[in-house]
Structure formats: C-alpha cells, structure tokens
Amino acid sequence: MAGTRWLDEREMAAWQGFLEATSRVSRHLEQQLKEDAGLSHPHYEILVRLAAAPDGEVRMTDLAEGLFTSKSGLTYQVGQLEKRGLVERHSCPTDVRGVLAALTPEGRDVLRAAAPGHVAAVRAALIDVLEPDELDVVARALGRVGRRLRPPAQETGSSDSGGISTSSS
Amino acid sequence: MAGTRWLDEREMAAWQGFLEATSRVSRHLEQQLKEDAGLSHPHYEILVRLAAAPDGEVRMTDLAEGLFTSKSGLTYQVGQLEKRGLVERHSCPTDVRGVLAALTPEGRDVLRAAAPGHVAAVRAALIDVLEPDELDVVARALGRVGRRLRPPAQETGSSDSGGISTSSS
DNA sequence: GACAGGTTGTTCAGATTTGAATGACTGCCC
DNA sequence: GGGCAGTCATTCAAATCTGAACAACCTGTC
Numbered sequence A, B: 001m002a003g004t005r006w007l008d009e010r011e012m013a014a015w016q017g018f019l020e021a022t023s024r025v026s027r028h029l030e031q032q033l034k035e036d037a038g039l040s041h042p043h044y045e046i047l048v049r050l051a052a053a054p055d056g057e058v059r060m061t062d063l064a065e066g067l068f069t070s071k072s073g074l075t076y077q078v079g080q081l082e083k084r085g086l087v088e089r090h091s092c093p094t095d096v097r098g099v100l101a102a103l104t105p106e107g108r109d110v111l112r113a114a115a116p117g118h119v120a121a122v123r124a125a126l127i128d129v130l131e132p133d134e135l136d137v138v139a140r141a142l143g144r145v146g147r148r149l150r151p152p153a154q155e156t157g158s159s160d161s162g163g164i165s166t167s168s169s
Numbered sequence C: 001g002a003c004a005g006g007t008t009g010t011t012c013a014g015a016t017t018t019g020a021a022t023g024a025c026t027g028c029c030c
Numbered sequence D: 001g002g003g004c005a006g007t008c009a010t011t012c013a014a015a016t017c018t019g020a021a022c023a024a025c026c027t028g029t030c
Helices: A007-037 A041-052 A061-067 A069-084 A105-125 A130-148 B009-037 B042-050 B058-064 B071-082 B105-125 B133-150
Strands: A057-061 A087-091 A099-103 B056-059 B087-091 B098-104
Touching: A007 A041, A007 A105, A007 B009, A007 B133, A041 A057, A041 A061, A041 A069, A041 A087, A041 A099, A041 A105, A057 A061, A061 A099, A099 A105, A105 A130, A105 B056, A130 B009, B009 B042, B009 B087, B009 B105, B042 B056, B042 B058, B042 B071, B042 B087, B042 B098, B042 B105, B056 B058, B058 B071, B058 B087, B058 B098, B098 B105
Parallel strands: none
Antiparallel strands: A057 A099, A087 A099, B056 B098, B087 B098
C-alpha cells in the first residue's frame, strides 16, 4: 500500500489548527460557563435546545441527536438537570415510550442569566477572532464537513411534530 | 443588559458549524481508529508525538501540553500504553522529578500500521472535503483561534512557533 | 548550606461518557 | 388476534477525564 497520500504542509496546518482550536475552544468555554453560571457545556446546550423548541419541550431522542451525544449520556445529563429543578420530564402523549424533556421556569431563568456571558465568550474565543470573509468560509466549509458525517439520515421522519428544520439544503 | 451582542445568522452558522464539525469529526475518527487499529485518539496522538521527537522520547509535561490535556489525564493514558508495551518510561537524567515517555519498537510498529488508515480517514472526513482555498482559510483562521487560547507563558521553543503574529488589527 | 517558592508527575475521589443489555412499547403483516 | 422487527429510554459495568492534594525535587537568594 504505497498509495498513502500523506498530508502536505498546508493540509497539516489545517488539521493541526482544527485540532488545537477544537480542544482549546471547547475547554475554554467549558470553564467559562462553569465559573460564570455553574453549568457544563452539555447542560447549557440542553437548556438552549429546550428554550428554542416551540413548547419548550423536546423528545429525548431528538435532543440527543441535536447534541451529538449518545442517548445514555443524555439520560444522565437530563437527570442531573432534573435534580436541580431546571428541567422536567413528561411522558409523550402520542407514544407511551417517549419522554419529553421540558424547561422549567427556573431553567429558563438560569439560561437567561447564563446566555449573555456565554455569547460573549464565544465571540471572544472564536467569532470576533475571524475576519468577516473568514467567518463565511468557516461556516460554509465546516457546515459541509459536519453534514457529511451525519448518521445515514432517518427517512420517514414525516410523522408529525418534525419542528426543527434542518439547514436549508 | 442591552449590551449583549447576540450572534446574527451568519455568526450562528459559523458557530453551529464549528460545533457540529468538531463533534462529528472527533467521534468519527475515534471510532475509525479504534476499529482499525485498536487505539483511542489520545493513544494515537501520543505515539505520533513520540515518534516525531528527536530521540523518540518526550517529557510528560511537554507531551500533555502538546495534546491539550491535563497532566493527570496523560499519566493515565501513558500508563495504559505502557501496559500494552507500546511506550516506556525513563527518568530524566537532568531532572530527577522528570519522566520521559519513550516509544518502544512495538509502539513504532503499531503506529506505522495505524497511520495510513488514520490519514485516509482524516482526509475523507475533513481535508478532502474542503476546497483548496477553504483549506488555507481554515488553517489560518483556526490557527489564530487556537493560538490565542494558549496558556500565557510558553518558552524553550516547543514543537513549532512559526512566528507569533501579533494580531494588531 | 538553608530556605521560600515554583515545578514535576502521581494518586485519589468524583463526575462523566460509552456501548451493550434490558424492558416496554409501536407498527406492520399475516 | 398474534407474531416479529424496530424504536424508545433507561440501567449497568467499565473506561476515561478532571481538579485538588501530595511528595519529591529544582532554582534562586541570602
């Protein structure tokens, strides 16, 4: 297999830059969020998704998919949030197996308090570090990268509450 | 609180794209590496760093810094690699406290066997998905992002410094 | 030499993540 | 109606990660 195409210097720079930016941004935001609002990044993301949903509640499976995490991991995190009273669980009326995670008023308050600081941190770490044209290229390029690694796609999703429109295809 | 500059649509696209690409690429490569070579991504990166070092051995602290991980995390990972015989520990001659992690011949073999598959996966997931001009922008932009989040003091010229450009703009 | 202050790597307890197995349910086809 | 494959969320054991605490050591100053 002499056919391995190794990475040249430019490609290596992109790959290393991606790895370093990934690790550092993630770690930095994790820390900032924890100090500033007592939330982990997964916690924050869960609250955001719930707040963005039409009725403030989302099916566990949909939530896990949106957060790029495993279902068991989500069960744990939602459990933690429930203990704190930021999230509640209801069973889904149309499917007894289903569980809806719902934002409580306290959860909404915590999110409202945490959001400005988090957005500022995201700007400082990433967004405002990029030139406007870089921003667009990163959005387009990384968007494509992420989309290509999405799970095979669940067809027949036409059931009903679809709700979350995926990015304009 | 009117001072919060929320993310507009373009900025949100960049941020979400970054998050999704980050998660998916990381998870994808982790899996590919594990199936293909029985290594986790941290394991692989450790072997790469050691193989790239002049004498095939690196100080624990330097290694941790290069891998963007905590020192205790590295102790654990190197311990795992040592159990498998892929890495050895020597004490540093110039500093009794210091520990040098060194690649064993077996470790070099495992790395050599794993590298082609990993590089191919990195290409398929990220590098070859980007247009050449996108590649350069990503390298430059994310490189800057990562560099700005580096811990304050860095000396004794580590791996590469390639010129610390003061983002005077 | 002695000593304060910083560094080095490990250990420890605790939190989190993962994948496999599980129990409960749905939808569909016969 | 009954069976069968698939879905949903949880539980469990095992692996991993983190930060704080720790013991041992270096470095500079006096």
